[in-house]
Amino acid sequence: MARRAPAHVGEKEGTVTESRAEYIPAAGFRRLTPLYDPVVRWTTRENAFKSRLVEEAAIQPGHRVLDLGCGTGTLAILAKKSQPDAEIVGLDADPEVLGIARRKARAAAASAHLARAMSFALPFGDESFDRILSSLFFHHLTHENKRRTLREVFRVLRPGGELHVADWGRPRNVLARAGSLLVQLLDGLETTADNLEGLLPRLFGAAGFQDVRMGREYGTIFGTLALLSARRP
DSSP: OOOOOOOOOOEOOOOOOGGGGGGGTTTSSSGGGGGGHHHHHHHHHHHHHHHHHHHHTTTOTTTEEETTTOOOOOOOOHHHHHHHTEEEEEESSHHHHHHHHHHHHHHTOOOEEEEETTTSSSSSTTTTTEEEEESSSGSOHHHHHHHHHHHHHHHHHEEEEEEEEEEEOOOOOOOHHHHHHHHHHHHOOHHHHHHHHHHHHHHHHHOEEEEEEEEEEEETTEEEEEEEEEEOO
C-alpha cells in the first residue's frame, strides 16, 4: 500500500476488468461529478441519514469496515470519525471520485484505504470485513449486478458481520413518486427498478443474509430514501 506524505489515505488499485460502461458515475453523468457533493448535501438530508447509518452499524474498535461504492468518501470519513480505532476501506470503480475522496480524507485527517474495483469482483479475501456500509450505490447496478455484488458482499463478510445500506426505496406518496422520476432520468430505468419497487430486502435474503430489516425512511425531493440492514449468519 503506497502512502504519500502527509496524506492520510493509502490507495489500493484493485483490478477493474470491466469497461467504463459497466459503472455509472456518482451523479449519473461524468460532467456532473463535481456537483455531486453539494447536490447530495442540499437535497437528501445527507448528514442525517449517513450519521444514522453509521450509528446503526455500531462499529467497534478493531473492526474492519468496507464502504462499498464509496464515491467521494463522505460516509467513509464519518465511519472513521465515529470509531478512530477501526480500519476503514473505501471501494469504487470510478477513479475520478476516488481522487475526490482522497482529497477529502486528507483534509479531514481521516485515515482510510481506497481501492478501485468493481463491486461484483471485490479484491478482498473471504470473511475479511466486520461491517459493510453502502450509501446511494445499489441503484446504480442492474438487477444481475446487484445479485453478483450481494454474493461478493456475503463472501467477504465475516460470520455475524453486518451489511448496512442507505438507498432509494419504494416511494411512499405521490410527491416521492414524482421525485423518483428524476433518479430514473439520471441513473436509468433498469438500474433503479429494484429499488423503486422495494425489492432490495428480497435480494438480500436471496443472497443468504438473515435478519433483513427495513429501517428509518427519509423523504427527499428525489423520493424516499430508506435504510436497510442484514446479517451474515
